[in-house]
Amino acid sequence: MIEECKSIETNHATAIALKNVSKSYKHFTLRDASFEVQAGTVAGLIGPNGAGKSTAMRLMMGLVHPDRGDVRLLGQSISSDQASARNDVGYFSEDMRLYKRESIAWHMQFIRSIFPSWDDHYASQLVERFGLVPEQKIKGLSHGQRVKSILLLILPRRPKLLILDEPTTGLDPVARQEIIGELMRAVEDETRTILFSSHNTQDVEKICDTITFIDRGRVIASQNRDDFLDQWRRIRLHVPADWKIPTECIASIESSHRNQCTLTLDRFNPQMTSTLESSGANVEAIERMTLEEIFVTSVMRGRGTNS
Amino acid sequence: MKNLKMIRILFLKDLFLSRWILFAYLIGGLASCAIGAIPNPTMGFISLILIVTVAVGAGMYLLGDLLIGEGSENTRSFIMSLPVSLRDYSLAKISVVLTVFMIPWVMMLAFSIFMIVVLPGEKLGAIPLTIVIFLELLAAFTVQLVAAAITESLGWTISVMVGCNVFFNVFLMTLMSRPEVSESAKSEVLSWPTLLAQVAGFELLTVVVAIAVALIFQSRKRDLV
Numbered sequence: 040m041i042e043e044c045k046s047i048e049t050n051h052a053t054a055i056a057l058k059n060v061s062k063s064y065k066h067f068t069l070r071d072a073s074f075e076v077q078a079g080t081v082a083g084l085i086g087p088n089g090a091g092k093s094t095a096m097r098l099m100m101g102l103v104h105p106d107r108g109d110v111r112l113l114g115q116s117i118s119s120d121q122a123s124a125r126n127d128v129g130y131f132s133e134d135m136r137l138y139k140r141e142s143i144a145w146h147m148q149f150i151r152s153i154f155p156s157w158d159d160h161y162a163s164q165l166v167e168r169f170g171l172v173p174e175q176k177i178k179g180l181s182h183g184q185r186v187k188s189i190l191l192l193i194l195p196r197r198p199k200l201l202i203l204d205e206p207t208t209g210l211d212p213v214a215r216q217e218i219i220g221e222l223m224r225a226v227e228d229e230t231r232t233i234l235f236s237s238h239n240t241q242d243v244e245k246i247c248d249t250i251t252f253i254d255r256g257r258v259i260a261s262q263n264r265d266d267f268l269d270q271w272r273r274i275r276l277h278v279p280a281d282w283k284i285p286t287e288c289i290a291s292i293e294s295s296h297r298n299q300c301t302l303t304l305d306r307f308n309p310q311m312t313s314t315l316e317s318s319g320a321n322v323e324a325i326e327r328m329t330l331e332e333i334f335v336t337s338v339m340r341g342r343g344t345n346s
Numbered sequence: 347m348k349n350l351k352m353i354r355i356l357f358l359k360d361l362f363l364s365r366w367i368l369f370a371y372l373i374g375g376l377a378s379c380a381i382g383a384i385p386n387p388t389m390g391f392i393s394l395i396l397i398v399t400v401a402v403g404a405g406m407y408l409l410g411d412l413l414i415g416e417g418s419e420n421t422r423s424f425i426m427s428l429p430v431s432l433r434d435y436s437l438a439k440i441s442v443v444l445t446v447f448m449i450p451w452v453m454m455l456a457f458s459i460f461m462i463v464v465l466p467g468e469k470l471g472a473i474p475l476t477i478v479i480f481l482e483l484l485a486a487f488t489v490q491l492v493a494a495a496i497t498e499s500l501g502w503t504i505s506v507m508v509g510c511n512v513f514f515n516v517f518l519m520t521l522m523s524r525p526e527v528s529e530s531a532k533s534e535v536l537s538w539p540t541l542l543a544q545v546a547g548f549e550l551l552t553v554v555v556a557i558a559v560a561l562i563f564q565s566r567k568r569d570l571v
Contacts, residue, residue: 097571102426104568121431122349130427134571136420138363152355153428189424 053111054078054200054232055099060108062094069094069256072108076234076249078199081226083243083264084236085334086253092236093132095253096204099234100130113200129193131186132204137177143188144173154196162195169217183214190218194225201225201233207242219245240331250330252337259341264330271328271336272307276300277321285318287311303328303336349434356430356438357445360412364446367411371404375450379457383465394479397454401483402511404450408443409494409503417498423571436564440491440557447487455480471533474542475521481549482517486510488556495560521545 055076062069069091076082086092097103098110101117101124110117115124137146143166151157166173169187180188186206193201203222207215223246226233237243243250244264251261260267278300288311294301300320304311312322328336361368378400382393416422416439426435458476462468486507493506521527526539538546 097423100427102423102569102571122352122429122434125427126429128427130423132423134420135423135427137424138421139419141363149355149359150428153352 052078054080054113055082055202055234056109056111057095057099058109058111060095060098060105060110062098062103062105064094067091067094067256069098072098072253072256072258074251074258074261076232078113078232079229080248081222081233081235081246083247083250084234084253085238085240085243085250085330086236087238087338090238090253091256092238092253093134093204094256096130096132096202096234096236099202100125100128127199129196129198129201130204131189131193131202131206133206133208135189137185137188137192139178140176142174142176143171143180143191146177146188146192147173150192150196156197158195158197161197162191165191165194165221168221183210186210186218187214190221194221197228199231201231201235203233203235205236205238207237207239215242222246240329240334244330252334254338254341257341260337267330267333268327270304270306271333272304273324273326273328273332274302274304274307274311274315274322275324275326276302276315277323279319282319285314287314305333305337349429349431352428352430353434353438353441356425356435357442360439360442361446364408364412364442367404367407368446368449371400371407371450372453374403375400375454376457379454379461382458383461385465385467397458398483398511398514400450400454401447401487402507404447405487405490406504406507408446409490410500412443412446413439413491413494414498414500414503417570418500420571426570432567432570433565436561440495440561440564443491444488444557448484451480451484469532469534470536472531473536474538474546475527475531478521478542478546478549479518481546481553482514485549485552485556486514488553488560491560492556492563495564 053075055074057072057074060069060072067089072091072095084092084095094103098105099112099117101110101121104118112124113127117124147162151159165171169184169191171184171187171191175184177185177188190206201222206222207218210218219242222233222235225231226246233246235243235247247264249262250264250267252259277298278295280298282300284302288302288304302315307325312325315322375397378393378396380393381396382390384390416425426432430438455477458480459473462470462472462476489510490503490506494503497503521542524541526541530537530539530542
């Protein structure tokens with residue numbers, strides 16, 4: 040069973056550190072959330088709708104204040120020095136809006152006046168790649184153009200840390216690919232850190248090095264992406280009627296129908312095959328799982344429901 | 347104040363966003379005062395009504411659009427993602443709201459006093475009453491500012507605004523029913539009756555306290571979205 044990440048010691052290479060952070064609303068509570076994102080990595084935060092992804096990201100940005108716990112961005116406490124902590128952070132949220140009566144160009148000029156690091160050349164390239172018209176007013180933009188416009192205001196600042204709350208939600212496949220492509224370009228700079236939330240595991244799987252699952256206000260798993268994919272297996276078995284799962288595999292999720300049994304293992308190792316065979320089961324197939332399957336299984340298990 | 351640059355940028359940003367409405371209220375305000383120059387008591391009354399309307403309208407827009415609207419339209423998360431603290435944001439926001447309100451307010455007050463001074467038939471004794479009426483409008487706006495900062499609700503702010511408008515009428519009637527005030531307003535000589543001086547002092551105190559309370563509440567908010 041994957042342990043909830045608690046009591047994480049922070050160090051200088053940590054871009055984001057949440058330590059035992061809790062935040063309660065009337066109908067939702069984020070409980071003791073703890074996880075880290077190492078500098079220079081791309082981290083994915085995956086959760087169903089209402090899981091607490093946006094709350095976690097708002098806490099990171101200091102837009103909401105934690106009831107308890109500590110949030111640090113690039114080594115600085117967000118609660119004690121908001122302005123300084125946000126200096127090297129670019130934040131996008133799905134519900135973020137720009138000034139609808141002003142143009143994209145006006146917003147670019149506004150951001151440029153704040154950040155001396157603003158890269159005009161990169162901004163021009165982005166305008167072209169995103170197919171935006173700088174003179175266009177925000178109120179006339181589609182959802183996809185709005186998302187691109189906000190990213191256009193963030194990326195040319197060259198922030199060290201990007202916190203992106205569901206940037207691909209609600210986009211058509213082409214726009215989604217454009218955004219993902221641009222983020223992949225952004226992470227070519229190995230010093231840059233990205234935290235990317237989504238309920239679309241495919242998007243996260245494409246660009247993320249580490250992945251954190253969150254559900255119902257709890258961090259349920261946090262691991263390297265490749266470890267997730269390497270350690271999870273679905274094993275299809277033909278089993279005798281009185282077959283019992285070996286103790287080595289007891290943490291697995293099981294579903295069975297007549298003599299067919301499917302195990303989902305989160306700490307798979309090849310020795311388990313012989314363990315299962317020696318218990319009387321006939322191993323018919325060992326399948327790798329997709330990130331989505333791992334995510335759904337983790338969520339269901341966290342909720343106490345077998346998949 | 348270590349983040350003066352950001353406060354200035356946010357202030358100028360809101361001033362720019364308010365440019366058309368500020369221009370409209372300025373023109374409307376000066377036109378309202380100009381109507382009062384017509385030597386007719388009805389026109390004087392209409393001028394007063396229009397001045398109050400401009401002040402209420404400007405206040406309504408500023409609080410609704412610049413203060414409450416930034417939260418309800420989610421532009422605040424864009425601004426608060428920039429290197430700005432809540433204290434900087436609050437200082438910039440309340441400063442710009444007061445500035446945009448006070449530009450037409452100062453112009454209307456100055457224009458009204460100018461007309462009293464230059465127009466034949468106008469009495470200099472009306473100047474203190476004019477100042478007290480304008481200060482009441484300013485005090486009412488700052489009280490509404492407190493309501494907007496605390497509740498972030500357009501509904502509650504409008505309720506306080508309605509209360510302030512009702513109070514304004516009662517205030518004006520009570521003031522004009524006092525002989526020392528009405529006599530002073532008809533005097534050729536500029537003098538401050540004790541009552542008007544006391545009322546003006548109380549209004550200024552209200553303005554200062556209300557701004558301080560609005561700043562405190564705005565900058566102590568824990569959750570911005």
